Ligand SMILES: Nc1ncnc2c1ncn2[C@@H]1O[C@H](COP(=O)(O)OP(=O)(O)O)[C@@H](O)[C@H]1O
């Protein structure tokens with residue numbers, strides 16, 4: 001049935017397809033919320049190696065959010081052997097950003113599966129396209145954005161020491177990711193800043209101190 005829908009969608013004008021996807025995404029998310037509670041989202045943004053994943057684990061433990069990492073969802077998609085896997089793998093190795101439709105579909109599925117009303121989403125939106133498509137398809141505004149401010153030197157040092165066997169934690173890809181962060185992700189943070197939605201954290205401090213600052217902001 002869904003395959004048929006996808007095939008017919010190709011024949012329809014793009015705004016109509018987008019409207020349809022938005023209706024279905026909102027319906028799917030609303031139907032899966034316990035007690036019809038509104039879904040709350042916090043975005044965690046910051047350069048590669050700024051400590052987003054580390055602090056999101058702390059936030060989950062103390063504040064009962066479900067943590068969704070866009071990068072981890074994409075890596076799981078590669079490992080699942082999906083038809084998009086090879087393409088996603090190539091993009092990640094090049095330090096570039098995966099087309100929004102793919103990442104947003106993964107986030108949407110994870111939100112529905114999570115069945116919670118509080119999500120902390122890390123590493124998303126990473127460019128303007130991510131932000132605009134999420135707004136148009138999922139149509140949930142973040143409560144606020146936590147921005148992990150960290151020097152490039154420190155991020156590079158952390159990534160080189162991360163040791164998780166990631167294909168993108170090598171000096172060549174790290175430099176590309178830092179460039180993509182400045183060129184594509186910082187404008188998203190500036191956009192939210194212009195709307196007064198950014199809470200900035202000094203992420204160069206040791207991890208326990210960073211978490212103390214986060215507790216202060218989240219309480
Ligand atoms: N405040 C910190 N000080 C020093 N090292 C940190 C800090 N926060 C995280 N790290 C380490 O830096 C690396 C990158 O952290 P991670 O949480 O994976 O960052 P991100 O998700 O933003 O890329 C990991 O090896 C982590 O243990």
Ligand SMILES: Nc1ccn([C@@H]2O[C@H](COP(=O)(O)OP(=O)(O)O)[C@@H](O)[C@H]2O)c(=O)n1
Nearest residue numbers: 048049070071092095096097098123124126
């Ligand atoms: N919204 C996103 C998030 C990640 N990604 C890809 O996934 C890679 C790893 O993302 P990540 O969030 O796990 O990386 P870190 O910032 O945690 O080091 C990015 O460099 C991108 O190639 C993406 O394309 N779009």
Ligand SMILES: [Mg+2]
Nearest residue numbers: 052053069071
């Ligand atoms: Mg991470």
